[in-house]
Amino acid sequence: MPFANTEIPGRFQALLAExxxxxxxxxxxxxxxxxxxxxxxxxxxxxxxARKLDPAIDRSTVYRTLDLLKRHGLIDELDLMxxxxxxxxxxxxxxxxxxxxxxxxxxxITEFVSDLFETLKVQIExxxxxxxxxxxxxxxxxCSRCQT
Amino acid sequence: MPFANTEIPGRFQALLAExxxxxxxxxxxxxxxxxxxxxxxxxxxxxxxARKLDPAIDRSTVYRTLDLLKRHGLIDELDLMxxxxxxxxxxxxxxxxxxxxxxxxxxxITEFVSDLFETLKVQIExxxxxxxxxxxxxxxxxCSRCQT
DNA sequence: TTAAGTGCAAATATTTTGCTGTCAC
DNA sequence: GTGACAGCAAAATATTTGCACTTAA
Numbered sequence: 001m002p003f004a005n006t007e008i009p010g011r012f013q014a015l016l017a018e019x020x021x022x023x024x025x026x027x028x029x030x031x032x033x034x035x036x037x038x039x040x041x042x043x044x045x046x047x048x049x050a051r052k053l054d055p056a057i058d059r060s061t062v063y064r065t066l067d068l069l070k071r072h073g074l075i076d077e078l079d080l081m082x083x084x085x086x087x088x089x090x091x092x093x094x095x096x097x098x099x100x101x102x103x104x105x106x107x108x109i110t111e112f113v114s115d116l117f118e119t120l121k122v123q124i125e126x127x128x129x130x131x132x133x134x135x136x137x138x139x140x141x142x143c144s145r146c147q148t
Numbered sequence: 149m150p151f152a153n154t155e156i157p158g159r160f161q162a163l164l165a166e167x168x169x170x171x172x173x174x175x176x177x178x179x180x181x182x183x184x185x186x187x188x189x190x191x192x193x194x195x196x197x198a199r200k201l202d203p204a205i206d207r208s209t210v211y212r213t214l215d216l217l218k219r220h221g222l223i224d225e226l227d228l229m230x231x232x233x234x235x236x237x238x239x240x241x242x243x244x245x246x247x248x249x250x251x252x253x254x255x256x257i258t259e260f261v262s263d264l265f266e267t268l269k270v271q272i273e274x275x276x277x278x279x280x281x282x283x284x285x286x287x288x289x290x291c292s293r294c295q296t
Numbered sequence: 297t298t299a300a301g302t303g304c305a306a307a308t309a310t311t312t313t314g315c316t317g318t319c320a321c
Numbered sequence: 322g323t324g325a326c327a328g329c330a331a332a333a334t335a336t337t338t339g340c341a342c343t344t345a346a
Contacts, residue, residue, distance in 0.1 A: 021300095022299090022300060022301070022344090022345055022346070023345075023346095024300095024301065024302080024344075024345070026301085026302070027301090042335090043335080043336080044334095044335085056302095056303080057302090057303090058302065058303045058304070059303095059336090060302080060303075060304085060336090060337075060338085061301080061302060061303075063335090063336060063337070064301080064302085064337095067337095077230075079227055081282070081284075082225075085311095085334065085335080086234070086310075086311070086334070086335065087334080087335065087336095088335090088336095099272065101272070101276065101278055101280075103278075104281060110276060110278070112272065112275075112276065114268065114271065114272070116264065116267065116268045116271055117268055119264065120262065120264045120265060120268055121287075123262070123264055124247065124249070124260070124262070124287065127260075128249065128258065128260065128291075128292070129291075129292035129295075130249055130251075130258070130287070130289050130290065130291050130292065131289045131290045131295055132249075132287055132288075132289040133252060133288050133289045133290070134229070134287070134288040134289070135285070135286075135287045135288075136229075136284075136285070136286050136287070136288075137283070137284070137285045138283075138284050138286075139269075139272065139278070139280055139282070139283045139284070140280075140281050140282045140283075141278050141279045141280040141281045141282070142278065142279045142281070143276075143277075143278050144276070144277035144278065147277075147279055169325095170319090170320055170321070170324095170325060170326070171320075171321095172319075172320070172325095172326065172327075174326085174327070175326090190310095191310075191311080192309095192310085204327090204328080205327085205328090206327065206328050206329070207311090207328095208311085208312075208313085208327080208328075208329085209326085209327060209328075211310090211311060211312070212312095212326080212327085215312095233309070233310085233336095234309070234310065234335075234336075235309080235310065235311095236310090236311095
């Protein structure tokens with residue numbers, strides 16, 4: 001197979017290489033899972049999917065890699081209102097923060113970008129003299145389909 | 149501004165009584181701790197303080213009471229960017245949501261309210277057709293004293 | 297070569313649950 | 322009196338760590 005999925009040079013790999021971070025098969029698998037995920041995954045789900053690419057991969061490697069990516073600002077950690085247990089969810093950090101809304105009835109997660117949110121962050125930085133590194137706006141409520 | 153708490157103690161008790169919730173010595177102790185707290189407390193800290201009022205109180209009673217208060221919308225659960233472990237922090241829910249900003253270096257938590265935040269919530273409700281029950285904006289960054 | 301990374305097993309941390317006896321109403 | 326609540330112990334869930342072996346650079 002000329003193009004195995006581990007060969008897809010994702011953005012993560014390039015960014016980590018730039019910083020001199022060592023690349024391993026396990027990390028490639030985990031990065032691949034996160035980069036191609038179509039929904040928010042928690043550590044267990046990432047482990048399960050990564051094992052399809054590299055069956056021997058260990059749970060602690062997943063946690064260590066998530067920690068690495070967090071420290072390098074490549075992923076965001078979400079709580080999603082703890083709709084389902086206390087696990088954290090992870091997603092690639094994009095240029096723009098987005099807001100997560102969790103439906104308390106059906107569990108659906110809706111994402112949302114907002115200029116007003118960006119303005120709010122700037123206002124906070126100005127008024128408080130804080131430098132914002134990460135901003136997480138999570139909302140719990142009822143989506144349009146679940147309202148009584 | 150943080151904990152601008154001008155309300156009379158015992159407000160929780162009154163609100164719970166209104167709803168026909170049974171009042172026990174243990175609950176009174178826990179409510180008292182949360183109502184008089186001057187900083188955000190996690191479950192273990194609440195337990196420790198509540199035991200000064202009622203030494204036999206159990207950890208599971210604390211969790212069950214916190215759950216009760218959450219369900220009745222009397223307290224908010226915070227993560228505070230998981231600055232110190234994975235525990236949750238609790239605070240009385242006030243009329244107005246406030247934003248929590250955690251300094252990633254010194255750990256200081258700063259709170260503030262913002263009209264723009266209120267506007268943003270209204271905008272989200274309108275544009276997405278969601279009904280917001282709880283909105284949590286948590287920010288990690290560096291406070292004015294900790295900036296390099 | 298060798299520091300960084302990994303697997304494994306055990307430890308920690310946080311929260312939840314089953315059960316039985318107790319107490320607020 | 323009775324249904325809600327509490328204490329206890331054990332389980333469940335989520336994450337971290339120590340250590341010896343392996344591997345990327």
